Amino acid sequence: MEYFLQQLINSLTLGSIYGLIAIGYTMVYGIIGMINFAHGDVFMIGSFVSLIAMVLLGVGTGIFLPFALLVVLIAAILITSVYGWTLERVAYRPLRGSFRLAALITALGASIFLQNFVQVTQGAKIKPIQPVIQGGFTFFENGALVVSLSYLQIFIIIITIVLLSIFSYLISKTPLGRSQRACEQDLTMARLLGINVDRTISTTFIIGAALASVAGMMFVLYYGVIDFFIGFLTGIKAFTAAVLGGIGSIPGAVIGGLLIGLIETFWSAYFTIEYKDVAVFGILVIVLIFRPYGILGKPEVEKV
Amino acid sequence: MQDKKNISIILKDLLFTGLIATILLIPIVGLRTEISTADSTGLIFDYNFLIAFIVIAFVIGVRFLFHIYWFSKIKKTQKEKSEKDKKLFLKKLNLYLGIIAGFVAFTLPFMPFANRYVVDVATLVLTYVMLGWGLNIVVGLAGLLDLGYVAFFAVGAYSYALLSTSFDLSFWICLPLAGILSAFAGILLGFPVLRLRGDYLAIVTLGFGEIIRLILLNWYEFTNGPDGISRIPRPSFFGFPFERKSDVTTFHELFGLEYSTMHRIIFLYYLILILALLTNFFTIKIRNLPVGRAWEALREDETACRAIGINPTNTKLTAFAIGAMFGGFAGSFFATRQGFVSPESFTFIESAIILAIVVLGGMGSQIGVVVASIVLIGSTELFRELEQFRMLAFGLAMIVIMIMKPRGLLSNREPSILMHTKKNE
Numbered sequence: 017m018e019y020f021l022q023q024l025i026n027s028l029t030l031g032s033i034y035g036l037i038a039i040g041y042t043m044v045y046g047i048i049g050m051i052n053f054a055h056g057d058v059f060m061i062g063s064f065v066s067l068i069a070m071v072l073l074g075v076g077t078g079i080f081l082p083f084a085l086l087v088v089l090i091a092a093i094l095i096t097s098v099y100g101w102t103l104e105r106v107a108y109r110p111l112r113g114s115f116r117l118a119a120l121i122t123a124l125g126a127s128i129f130l131q132n133f134v135q136v137t138q139g140a141k142i143k144p145i146q147p148v149i150q151g152g153f154t155f156f157e158n159g160a161l162v163v164s165l166s167y168l169q170i171f172i173i174i175i176t177i178v179l180l181s182i183f184s185y186l187i188s189k190t191p192l193g194r195s196q197r198a199c200e201q202d203l204t205m206a207r208l209l210g211i212n213v214d215r216t217i218s219t220t221f222i223i224g225a226a227l228a229s230v231a232g233m234m235f236v237l238y239y240g241v242i243d244f245f246i247g248f249l250t251g252i253k254a255f256t257a258a259v260l261g262g263i264g265s266i267p268g269a270v271i272g273g274l275l276i277g278l279i280e281t282f283w284s285a286y287f288t289i290e291y292k293d294v295a296v297f298g299i300l301v302i303v304l305i306f307r308p309y310g311i312l313g314k315p316e317v318e319k320v
Numbered sequence: 321m322q323d324k325k326n327i328s329i330i331l332k333d334l335l336f337t338g339l340i341a342t343i344l345l346i347p348i349v350g351l352r353t354e355i356s357t358a359d360s361t362g363l364i365f366d367y368n369f370l371i372a373f374i375v376i377a378f379v380i381g382v383r384f385l386f387h388i389y390w391f392s393k394i395k396k397t398q399k400e401k402s403e404k405d406k407k408l409f410l411k412k413l414n415l416y417l418g419i420i421a422g423f424v425a426f427t428l429p430f431m432p433f434a435n436r437y438v439v440d441v442a443t444l445v446l447t448y449v450m451l452g453w454g455l456n457i458v459v460g461l462a463g464l465l466d467l468g469y470v471a472f473f474a475v476g477a478y479s480y481a482l483l484s485t486s487f488d489l490s491f492w493i494c495l496p497l498a499g500i501l502s503a504f505a506g507i508l509l510g511f512p513v514l515r516l517r518g519d520y521l522a523i524v525t526l527g528f529g530e531i532i533r534l535i536l537l538n539w540y541e542f543t544n545g546p547d548g549i550s551r552i553p554r555p556s557f558f559g560f561p562f563e564r565k566s567d568v569t570t571f572h573e574l575f576g577l578e579y580s581t582m583h584r585i586i587f588l589y590y591l592i593l594i595l596a597l598l599t600n601f602f603t604i605k606i607r608n609l610p611v612g613r614a615w616e617a618l619r620e621d622e623t624a625c626r627a628i629g630i631n632p633t634n635t636k637l638t639a640f641a642i643g644a645m646f647g648g649f650a651g652s653f654f655a656t657r658q659g660f661v662s663p664e665s666f667t668f669i670e671s672a673i674i675l676a677i678v679v680l681g682g683m684g685s686q687i688g689v690v691v692a693s694i695v696l697i698g699s700t701e702l703f704r705e706l707e708q709f710r711m712l713a714f715g716l717a718m719i720v721i722m723i724m725k726p727r728g729l730l731s732n733r734e735p736s737i738l739m740h741t742k743k744n745e
Binding site for chain 1: 370459
């Protein structure tokens with residue numbers, strides 16, 4: 017029981033990271049119907065920017081910690097957003113209106129480019145960092161079995177909840193969110209009604225990159241090591257989360273992220289750690305067979 | 321007056337480009353993190369601001385050239401070729417390119433400049449050509465987006481490796497067996513997932529590719545895990561081995577030649593050439609058979625296909641299985657050429673490269689695949705000296721080619737038959 021509870025807490029943390037990245041995939045897919053393969057690498061850039069900001073500020077050495085983390089967070093969001101914006105402007109916008117696979121190929125190209133860009137500029141070695149937020153609460157100390165909730169996990173979960181509330185306010189209440197949803201429903205009609213479609217798509221990429229950068233910062237804090245390759249597997253799993261939840265649906269992305277976190281953590285805890293990714297993809301296949309449009313996705317209406 | 325206005329717009333744009341580039345590059349390029357030597361846990365900075373500024377200047381320069389290009393394009397009044405002429409020209413180009421490529425391919429090993437390196441690179445390019453043609457059946461003809469094609473390549477390679485090392489079977493028996501096993505893997509994957517459409521299929525095939533790789537990596541008893549399988553038997557010339565001395569008659573004894581290691585390399589080159597041409601021939605022929613027609617029809621409109629009684633699942637399944645089979649053939653060739661297979665060779669990036677070859681070549685175009693393979697694989701081979709920048713250039717090339725030629729280098733996506741010619745032609 018204690019073990020189970022501990023794993024539940026761990027999975028919630030991991031699920032938050034996946035969920036934040038998955039939103040970026042699902043939003044872009046909802047509007048322009050493309051898989052933004054480079055999104056995982058935008059997340060990786062976010063983690064590198066946070067790492068650099070942490071080293072620059074000397075986080076953990078004297079400076080008031082919440083303030084330092086806030087600065088790191090803002091720096092990561094700002095710089096990674098610019099990456100997201102540039103990505104859309106350079107690699108995707110020229111191909112708007114072209115056939116679907118074209119954008120997929122530039123996305124793959126951008127992913128390869130970003131990975132190798134970071135490898136060349138930052139080196140291929142892994143980057144370790146000292147734990148920044150230490151300590152935590154411990155409940156149920158029952159011999160060897162301990163259930164603990166570290167401050168870091170609380171930090172991650174709280175940040176996720178705050179971000180998601182800001183984000184859902186942005187989508188449901190502001191003019192920006194309104195035009196975003198309009199574009200999602202019908203791009204041509206939205207344009208006819210005077211919505212600046214290009215700007216809305218740019219904003220979507222910026223929001224997606226911002227959320228991914230926060231996930232990147234959490235990844236650095238939680239795992240303590242990063243390298244240029246983390247974006248690939250994390251990105252694929254986050255995309256799996258988006259598909260699992262029903263691609264195009266934002267609550268679906270969060271639910272999918274939590275589910276993937278759950279599956280991965282529990283599979284590693286109770287079965288074999290080597291096959292945890294096999295389990296993730298296996299469950300994706302099973303879910304899609306029975307619900308071909310994901311958990312919260314709406315079935316497409318077939319038109320002739 | 322107009323010019324002055326233009327210049328100020330361009331200047332503003334260049335300034336903006338510079339600003340964006342600065343934000344992008346200063347932290348990542350300028351501040352390189354290194355593990356400090358003093359205490360082995362902390363990170364310190366290695367300042368590279370000079371390089372960062374050079375790159376920023378380069379980005380602004382590229383943007384400026386872009387403006388000049390635009391400007392000259394607007395001023396010139398272009399003569400637009402009619403769509404029909406263009407199509408005819410492309411058809412002719414395809415034919416000529418095919419003839420030239422075939423001629424060059426067959427004579428290449430006997431050209432004066434053909435040393436071991438050239439033939440090796442050509443063999444590599446041909447392997448990708450074959451994989452591209454195999455995937456073209458799935459993506460180009462049937463319109464199914466497969467992001468895990470390398471899984472079938474892996475199944476073929478491991479089938480060959482395991483069959484030949486544990487049962488001592490010859491290449492010519494293992495090759496069809498590997499193909500059949502790969503096709504079986506294709507059916508196994510396809511059966512549950514082919515009801516899915518478009519991008520759902522893409523992510524499931526991607527997942528399948530990863531599953532196969534992870535199984536190869538972790539099932540130590542069967543696949544020898546990350547160490548891979550080594551000492552895979554080399555192919556023989558229909559029973560005559562390429563060795564200096566052997567119990568049986570060797571290849572050079574059979575033909576009364578001086579022994580040379582080039583014999584095997586040239587033999588492997590012709591082997592993959594013939595395998596690739598077989599794939600090509602098969603694709604051209606099957607486009608005229610009912611099943612090939614059904615694939616193309618499915619690609620164009622699935623709902624209409626169902627209405628006229630084509631079973632989409634079965635049709636897709638055949639495309640998947642046949643594509644997988646050719647992937648398996650290429651895989652067993654890969655295994656016998658390398659003499660060693662390990663899970664490292666079958667990562668997602670390979671799938672991405674094969675898909676890029678198909679799409680950049682122009683979907684459905686056979687000769688386009690050849691051109692794209694030569695451009696992508698050949699150009700990365702040119703950058704071999706600059707190991708680090710090789711994949712960087714590769715990614716950039718993928719983006720640039722796609723933006724310049726969104727429909728592929730040689731696009732040819734016409735269905736084999738059309739009932740009515742389209743109105744605008």
